[in-house]
Amino acid sequence: MSIDPSSIPNFGGQPQQPQGEGPAGPVVPDQDLVKQLLEQMELKYVTDEEGDLAAPWEEFRTYFMFRGEDDQQVFSVRTFYDRPHDLETKPALLETIDDWNRRTLWPKVYSHTHDDGTVRLIGEAQMLIGTGVSLEHFVSSTVSWVRAAIEFDRWLVEQLGLEQAVDSAVEDEKPSDDE
Template sequence: MNGPGWLLRALGGLPTPAKRAPSDDQVPRPVTRDRVGDYLLARGYRFVVDDDGDLTGTWDGSRFWFLLLGENAEIIQIRGRWHRQLPLEQRAAVSLALNDWNRERIWPKAYLREEEGMLALYSEVSADLEPGATDNQLEQILACGLGTGVQLFAALESTLPAGGGPPPDVPDN
């Protein structure tokens, strides 16, 4: 059988993944900038703290931010900005590509914004973690935001014509 893993499991072609029982040390804790930074450092990723106090770095040439939003910083958002910009005349083609992406995938949300007369493309994964998160939950959300954002931008590289320049300098991972 060939096809996506979830479909193969549903049709009986793959075993259901084993679920890990939560351990007592995996108690949800508030999400903080330090916890996000610890995750990034543990993987050898390089990042900086910007003027707004947000963690930011580049992965495969595109900038990503790790934002804590909401009244109590209870919402984690991993936002990526593609390293390229496109002319406004390509809005229709870019919109079609992003609509295809959003229709066929759950993550990341993909959108574009007009910035300084050019189109900027963004990826975004957000999660409301008001009750806190275990280390495993936080790691999964951060990996999802980075991994799917990088996948989106790689797909755009092969879909959209070349143009635009890189973002300002930040250490690349």
């Protein structure tokens, strides 16, 4: 399954408010608001065993998490990229993600080396929400973070030449003429 970032609706345009009314006050986002947003974006999601929302893609999954309490509560959008990388390639991989981190605001991407020696990438963006935020800011940031998570995966595939590996794997799965 592949999602085109341009297919995600732009929630930036809000209806005009009647004269004399100012913008709505701050809201403290919660999981129900995120569910509504994901449904509006037409993204499938599940709730994991810890109660966090997760939207799965073919090569990664994005979690929408609330951590902390009261005025210190943080909303985090964290993407776990499932494509394994060899430990020997980690220095080049780090150079590549450093380039991404210098060029973009989000997600900030870092690596994690598993016990079996494989390296996987994680992208993350966070917002302090404990004292409340503008609904428009919350929605536009969350949509932008999801788009950027998708874009990072595409960018990484292009930077590392992984599209050739994906194409050859698909070719290897096709039956040969003599079968």
